[in-house]
Amino acid sequence: MFENIIMLLEKYWQVFLLEGLRYTIILSAIAVFFGVLLGAFIALGRMSSIKPFKFINVNKKKKGFIHWLANFNPVSWICSVYIEVIRGTPLLLQLYLFVFGLPKIIPIKADYFFWVSLALACNSAAYVSELFRSGIQAVDYGQTEAARSLGMNKAQTMLRVVMPQAIKNILPAVGNEFIAIVKETSMASTFFVGELMTSYLKVNGVEYLALEILIIVGVIYLALTFTLSKLVLAYERRLNSK
Amino acid sequence: MIKTVDLYKSFGDLQVLKGINEHVAPGEVVSIIGPSGGGKSTFLRCLNMLETPDSGSIFFEGVDITSEKVDIDLHRQKMGMVFQHFNVFPHLSVLENVTLAPTIVKKIGKNEAAEQAMELLNRVGLAEKANERATSLSGGQKQRLAIVRALAMEPDVMLFDEPTSALDPEMVGEVLEVIKGLVKTGMTSVIVTHEMGFAKEVSDRVVFIDGGIVAEEGTPDDIFNHPQNPRTKDFLSKVLY
Ligand SMILES: Nc1ncnc2c1ncn2[C@@H]1O[C@H](COP(=O)(O)OP(=O)(O)OP(=O)(O)O)[C@@H](O)[C@H]1O
Ligand SMILES: [Mg+2]
Numbered sequence: 001m002f003e004n005i006i007m008l009l010e011k012y013w014q015v016f017l018l019e020g021l022r023y024t025i026i027l028s029a030i031a032v033f034f035g036v037l038l039g040a041f042i043a044l045g046r047m048s049s050i051k052p053f054k055f056i057n058v059n060k061k062k063k064g065f066i067h068w069l070a071n072f073n074p075v076s077w078i079c080s081v082y083i084e085v086i087r088g089t090p091l092l093l094q095l096y097l098f099v100f101g102l103p104k105i106i107p108i109k110a111d112y113f114f115w116v117s118l119a120l121a122c123n124s125a126a127y128v129s130e131l132f133r134s135g136i137q138a139v140d141y142g143q144t145e146a147a148r149s150l151g152m153n154k155a156q157t158m159l160r161v162v163m164p165q166a167i168k169n170i171l172p173a174v175g176n177e178f179i180a181i182v183k184e185t186s187m188a189s190t191f192f193v194g195e196l197m198t199s200y201l202k203v204n205g206v207e208y209l210a211l212e213i214l215i216i217v218g219v220i221y222l223a224l225t226f227t228l229s230k231l232v233l234a235y236e237r238r239l240n241s242k
Numbered sequence: 243m244i245k246t247v248d249l250y251k252s253f254g255d256l257q258v259l260k261g262i263n264e265h266v267a268p269g270e271v272v273s274i275i276g277p278s279g280g281g282k283s284t285f286l287r288c289l290n291m292l293e294t295p296d297s298g299s300i301f302f303e304g305v306d307i308t309s310e311k312v313d314i315d316l317h318r319q320k321m322g323m324v325f326q327h328f329n330v331f332p333h334l335s336v337l338e339n340v341t342l343a344p345t346i347v348k349k350i351g352k353n354e355a356a357e358q359a360m361e362l363l364n365r366v367g368l369a370e371k372a373n374e375r376a377t378s379l380s381g382g383q384k385q386r387l388a389i390v391r392a393l394a395m396e397p398d399v400m401l402f403d404e405p406t407s408a409l410d411p412e413m414v415g416e417v418l419e420v421i422k423g424l425v426k427t428g429m430t431s432v433i434v435t436h437e438m439g440f441a442k443e444v445s446d447r448v449v450f451i452d453g454g455i456v457a458e459e460g461t462p463d464d465i466f467n468h469p470q471n472p473r474t475k476d477f478l479s480k481v482l483y
């Protein structure tokens with residue numbers, strides 16, 4: 001077995017590292033990057049206080065349908081539904097949906113890699129938005145009150161007071177999300193997009209050495225996630241020492 | 243300067259304010275005392291709309307700030323607030339705590355804001371701490387910083403919500419001194435406090451709030467030496483001396 005692993009590494013190292021590892025990193029990076037962007041907006045939308053029907057509650061009644069409607073926030077509602085749907089359905093289903101379903105209604109010419117990236121980013125956004133939300137809510141509400149009492153508006157308060165404090169809670173969590181995404185990109189191999197599990201499929205298709213190839217691929221995943229988790233730890237330690 | 247008309251506020255089914263009519267004149271120092279849960283903080287927080295009243299009006303410098311058409315941020319600039327738990331900004335230095343709002347709300351230049359901040363910090367004995375992190379301060383220093391932070395916006399009125407309740411006893415004095423100094427300059431102030439001696443000393447008027455209503459009010463002498471309402475008497479007998 002050991003000789004087989006050496007042989008495979010000599011013969012296919014480019015497939016494992018230059019293709020598999022590279023695509024795994026690229027896919028994860030795209031997913032997390034756009035996941036964070038989109039996730040931040042979803043978190044803000046979820047916590048927004050947009051109440052378009054507020055005007056109907058002129059007599060400030062406290063109960064009933066009118067009261068409910070007056071306090072109804074459609075943006076927050078849509079964001080919550082989005083999060084529930086993404087978190088409540090399997091990633092594999094979402095990947096199928098994006099790769100086979102979406103191109104039917106969105107007429108753009110793009111390869112599997114594009115749709116898979118998009119699916120991973122949209123999936124990640126739901127989880128990241130919850131990280132943002134809990135990170136923001138972990139900041140003492142007194143901070144918001146102090147800022148607002150000075151005349152700062154909501155955006156200034158969020159940007160200058162709440163976010164700088166929340167980011168310390170959020171960054172390590174996003175790092176952990178990155179680690180989770182690295183593992184989840186393996187599902188993209190269903191569509192043969194070139195990441196590490198695709199490398200396994202490719203090489204195994206020729207060599208029929210499933211165990212050895214899985215060990216190689218597994219070690220690469222492990223090296224990647226281990227490095228990332230060490231980075232997250234180092235960051236957390238630096239924060240705590242401040 | 244501030245006038246409340248028939249102020250009502252409830253949290254869920256709990257009626258906290260049951261019709262408060264108060265008027266704070268320019269330059270006046272009003273202390274609010276009363277038993278825990280009586281609605282003192284809620285009333286104070288309504289004054290700058292940190293709590294939205296269910297009904298009633300709050301006039302600040304002639305404008306009804308409960309109206310939804312009002313830009314509340316504009317009026318809040320003119321009302322400084324000091325909180326029980328200081329709420330200094332931990333991610334900023336002492337100086338930045340003071341300059342943040344003036345620079346981004348009033349768009350005052352960085353240097354000018356810093357200069358003004360140093361002057362204020364100097365007044366409360368925090369000048370040499372200017373570049374330290376706000377988190378490194380003691381409780382008393384944090385509260386003095388919070389006062390200066392509010393003053394930097396050059397407010398017309400200051401609202402204090404139990405500014406010394408969260409302090410270790412040995413630090414109460416230094417904060418009360420700062421407030422006394424401020425009051426002497428003629429700053430209109432509304433102070434919720436459990437420090438009866440302090441209320442007696444600095445107030446023009448003392449308001450006793452109990453059960454969501456103003457049960458009694460008057461000069462410090464009226465309230466502390468000749469209370470009329472049995473509830474006031476009862477409260478004072480428990481907290482005083
Ligand atoms: N945000 C809130 N949500 C629900 N209930 C609240 C809220 N804020 C205050 N209350 C309740 O309203 C009542 C009055 O509170 P308030 O803080 O105004 O009293 P207080 O007179 O300031 O008391 P203390 O001396 O303890 O500070 C209390 O019963 C309190 O539990
Ligand atoms: Mg209170």
